[in-house]
Amino acid sequence: MMRSILYFVFILVVYYIVKAVVRSALNGYAKKDERSSRLPGDEMVQDPECHTYILKERAITRRINNRLCSFCSETCAKQYEEKNRA
Numbered sequence: 001m002m003r004s005i006l007y008f009v010f011i012l013v014v015y016y017i018v019k020a021v022v023r024s025a026l027n028g029y030a031k032k033d034e035r036s037s038r039l040p041g042d043e044m045v046q047d048p049e050c051h052t053y054i055l056k057e058r059a060i061t062r063r064i065n066n067r068l069c070s071f072c073s074e075t076c077a078k079q080y081e082e083k084n085r086a
Contacts (some may be wrong), residue, residue, distance in 0.1 A: 049076040049083075 044052040052072050059070035062077050062086055071077040 045070040047072045047076050049080040 004086075044053045045056045045059055046053050047059075048069055049071060054070070054072045056070065059072065060074060060077050061068060061070050062081065063069070064081055069080065073078065
């Protein structure tokens with residue numbers, strides 16, 4: 001009788017350990033997908049003058065020839081404006 005109870009407890013412990021490992025692995029896999037998605041506010045734009053990438057929220061935006069352009073600095077914006085005057 002005692003041996004049967006010990007086997008039952010052993011099987012129960014093994015079951016909960018396997019369940020915890022599988023759940024942890026599945027949660028880790030799901031979080032990996034979340035990390036690969038972009039966070040709001042981290043969109044990058046390319047400066048058409050010097051071709052560097054900058055955060056959209058920090059970019060200097062100008063409308064040139066009815067087109068919205070984003071620049072990394074005032075210098076790049078002025079140079080691009082001078083080259084593309086209509």
